[in-house]
Amino acid sequence: LEPQSNSSVGQAALMAAYDSLVKLTDAGEPIPGLAKSWKYNADLTEFTLSLRPGVLFHDGAKMDAAAVVKNIERAIGLGKRAGAATVETMSQIAAVDAVGELEVRLKLKAPNGQMPYLLAGQPGMMVSPASFVNDAFGGTLKPVGAGAYRIKSYEPSVRTMYERFDEYWGGTEGRPKAAQHHFVPDARARLNAVRSGQATMALLDSRQIDDAKAAGLAVQVNQKNVIQDIYLNQDRDTIGNLKVRQAFMHALDRSALADALGGGVSMPTAQMFGPLSPLYDKSLDMLYPHDPAKAKKLLTEAGYPNGVDINWLVLNASEYRLVGEAVQAMVAEAGIRIKLDVIDLSQYQQFRLPPKRGDVMLGRWGGRADPLQTFQELAGTGGSVNGGKAAVPEIDTLIDQARKLDPADPKRNEVLKHLARLTTEQVSHIALMVRPNMYVYKTGCIQGMAPYLPAGSDRFHDVKVGTACK
Numbered sequence: 001l002e003p004q005s006n007s008s009v010g011q012a013a014l015m016a017a018y019d020s021l022v023k024l025t026d027a028g029e030p031i032p033g034l035a036k037s038w039k040y041n042a043d044l045t046e047f048t049l050s051l052r053p054g055v056l057f058h059d060g061a062k063m064d065a066a067a068v069v070k071n072i073e074r075a076i077g078l079g080k081r082a083g084a085a086t087v088e089t090m091s092q093i094a095a096v097d098a099v100g101e102l103e104v105r106l107k108l109k110a111p112n113g114q115m116p117y118l119l120a121g122q123p124g125m126m127v128s129p130a131s132f133v134n135d136a137f138g139g140t141l142k143p144v145g146a147g148a149y150r151i152k153s154y155e156p157s158v159r160t161m162y163e164r165f166d167e168y169w170g171g172t173e174g175r176p177k178a179a180q181h182h183f184v185p186d187a188r189a190r191l192n193a194v195r196s197g198q199a200t201m202a203l204l205d206s207r208q209i210d211d212a213k214a215a216g217l218a219v220q221v222n223q224k225n226v227i228q229d230i231y232l233n234q235d236r237d238t239i240g241n242l243k244v245r246q247a248f249m250h251a252l253d254r255s256a257l258a259d260a261l262g263g264g265v266s267m268p269t270a271q272m273f274g275p276l277s278p279l280y281d282k283s284l285d286m287l288y289p290h291d292p293a294k295a296k297k298l299l300t301e302a303g304y305p306n307g308v309d310i311n312w313l314v315l316n317a318s319e320y321r322l323v324g325e326a327v328q329a330m331v332a333e334a335g336i337r338i339k340l341d342v343i344d345l346s347q348y349q350q351f352r353l354p355p356k357r358g359d360v361m362l363g364r365w366g367g368r369a370d371p372l373q374t375f376q377e378l379a380g381t382g383g384s385v386n387g388g389k390a391a392v393p394e395i396d397t398l399i400d401q402a403r404k405l406d407p408a409d410p411k412r413n414e415v416l417k418h419l420a421r422l423t424t425e426q427v428s429h430i431a432l433m434v435r436p437n438m439y440v441y442k443t444g445c446i447q448g449m450a451p452y453l454p455a456g457s458d459r460f461h462d463v464k465v466g467t468a469c470k
Contacts, residue, residue, distance in 0.1 A: 011122070011366075012457040013160050013181045017058075018125035018145035019170075021049060021068070022116050028369035028454040030116035034063060034126055034146060044111035044406065049119075051102040055169045057128035058150040065098035070129040072096045072106070080353065081137065084384030088377060089123035111404040113412070117370035121455070148175060148461045157183055157346055174448075174464045181460075185345070187318045194440050200469055201446055201460075204438040205319050206263025212440045221265050222437040222451035222458055225274045225367040228266075228323065230360050230430035231351065231378070233387030238310060239359045240388065243302035245427035248310075249288035251295040251334035257326060258433045261319075266433045271424045272365070272374055274434035276453060279371050279416055284424045295334035307335030313358030315345045320362050323432070352387045361387070364435060366456020372402045372412075375419045379428035391426035395419065444468035 023033035035049040055063035075082055076090045092114075095107040106115065118124070128144035136142065143151040148170060149162035162179040166172055182199070184190045191208050193199035195215055204212060204219065212219050234240045239248075254268030267275075271284040299308055314324040321342065328338040341358060343350060350357040363385060368374050377384040379391065380399045390396045398419050405412040423429070437458055439449070447464040 011455050012460050014122065014125060015147070015457070015459055016149040016162060016179070016181070016461040017143060017147045017151050017160075018127065019147045020120055020122075020124035021051075021126065022120040022124055024117075024120045024369050024452075024454045026450045026452050030120055030369070033120070033124070034068075035119075038116060040113070040115075040406075044113050044404065045108050047106040047108065047112075047115040048099070049104045049106075051104065052169060053102060055146055056167050057126075057130075057146050058144045058165055059128050059130055061128050061130060063126060063146045064101055065104045066101075067129050068104045068126060069096050069098050070132065071126050072104075074132055075123065078137070083122055084349070084352075084377065085121055086123045088373070088384050089118040092118070113406045113409075114370055114372060114403065117368070117373065117407075120369060148172075149179060157344075159183070175461070176465050179460075185317045191440060194442070200465065201439055201441040204440045206261060206265060206435075206438060207322075208440075209263045209265070209438065216443070217440050218443040218445070220439045220441070220446070220449065222439070222449070223276065224434075224436050224451055224456070225276045225453050226435050226437070226456050227269065227272060227274060227365045227367070228432045228435045229272070229363050229365045229378070230327075230432065231363050231385050231387060232360050232427075232429060233351070233356060233358065234391055234428075235356075235388030236359045238304075238308050241302045242391070242426065243298045244304065244308055245391075245430070246288070247295040247298035247302065247308075247334060248331065248336060248430055249295075249427055250291045250298065251331040251336055252288075252327065252430070252432070253290040253330060254432055255290075256330070257323070261322060261326060262433055262435070263438070265438065266435050269431050269434050271420065271431055272378065272429065273367075273371065273420065277367075277371065278413075279420045281417070281420060284421065287424060292334040295331075295336070299335050304335070307337055309337045309339065311359045312338050312340050313348075313351050313361040314340045314342045315348055315362065316342050317345055323362055327432075352385060356387055358387070360430070364456060367453065369454035370407065371416050371420075372399065375399055375402075375416070375423065379419075379423045391423070391428045395422060395426070395428065398422070442468050 020033050021035045022030050036052045038049045075086050092112050093106050094109045097105050099105050131142040131144050148168050150165045152161040152163050154160050160181045164175050164177050187205040190202035194202045232239050258266045258268045270288050273279045324340050351361040379395050381390045381396050402412050402415040444466045445468045449463045452458040
């Protein structure tokens with residue numbers, strides 16, 4: 001059971017049904033997926049994938065070069081109708097060609113060393129071309145992938161029913177014959193479902209850890225590079241003012257938030273990366289200590305001596321609402337008046353797509369295997385979750401520099417470290433706490449679910465179910 005979302009938390013359902021061209025290890029390193037190998041040309045403007053032979057979609061169709069070309073051409077054609085991560089990837093591709101039955105070549109608009117990472121997520125998940133008939137999209141698209149599980153039925157925002165795909169190229173050993181994935185926004189309902197035996201496993205809210213343990217259930221805490229983060233629309237006159245953003249940072253008592261809402265497993269932070277990331281810089285967490293008096297002074301300097309009004313888009317899940325209400329009360333002391341605007345989780349794109357709604361929005365940033373993607377999507381102009389422009393033009397310049405470098409080039413890491421400091425100093429986002437994933441299940445029931453660092457979701461389709469579940 002998970003809270004409904006079409007962002008990183010919702011990827012668990014997708015990863016079970018749709019294998020991607022490239023896979024990622026639990027630590028985030030690219031490894032073969034539907035493509036057994038890949039290579040760049042000398043200047044990083046062409047990316048060629050050699051596909052795995054004998055792979056079938058759930059409908060029996062071949063997963064070959066022609067299928068990959070159709071998937072990528074369709075994704076490019078969808079434009080902004082596609083998911084945010086897909087838009088970010090497809091915007092880099094000028095053309096795609098089949099150069100053999102099992103070889104595909106991507107021609108890129110500019111040098112880009114990110115393709116193995118980009119094609120390891122949603123953009124690289126392949127769908128049977130038969131599903132594309134009559135411009136099928138969204139709920140009308142037949143969910144036919146090449147993953148470990150075939151989808152039997154799907155109710156948007158409610159439930160996905162799976163059965164094991166016995167022709168899966170990766171084998172079936174240890175995989176349950178069937179599975180159900182339910183979207184349940186209410187945390188109490190998720191915990192009660194495990195208690196009663198209606199659910200095998202559920203995503204737990206941090207404040208429920210003690211209750212779950214008292215009920216004799218197992219709690220698994222998967223430390224992640226996941227940040228609870230406030231996204232900013234810097235096109236607004238208020239939040240577009242650096243001093244207003246800095247005031248917001250000083251008005252927050254992150255330690256109090258983590259203590260009250262983190263269940264003893266979260267830690268306060270002011271930056272985009274948690275301690276598990278090589279880009280984590282402890283000194284960045286010292287930049288904006290809790291100081292309401294300084295926050296008031298900054299608001300006055302910004303032209304708001306009587307305080308400022310901020311509209312906050314809140315996604316309708318219990319954890320998001322609690323954080324929103326806690327921050328609303330906390331920053332009021334500094335003169336920041338927050339109006340909470342609650343919407344369904346599936347409508348989160350209202351924050352970035354015209355007509356844009358909200359000055360800020362709380363997100364649960366799941367991280368990316370490639371840190372550059374975090375800067376592109378969170379801080380760069382036109383980023384997939386960035387409601388406005390970059391805080392300063394230098395951010396876009398540095399993103400472009402890093403994009404043109406091979407991930408193995410040491411210069412790239414130096415650019416990324418510069419971006420990490422610049423985006424924190426310029427308040428491109430407002431980080432609150434590092435937030436692990438917490439799961440609850442009967443003791444001995446779930447085996448083999450390691451933390452999956454590249455995304456907000458952990459991978460369920462490789463999990464084994466023990467005899468304690470019976």
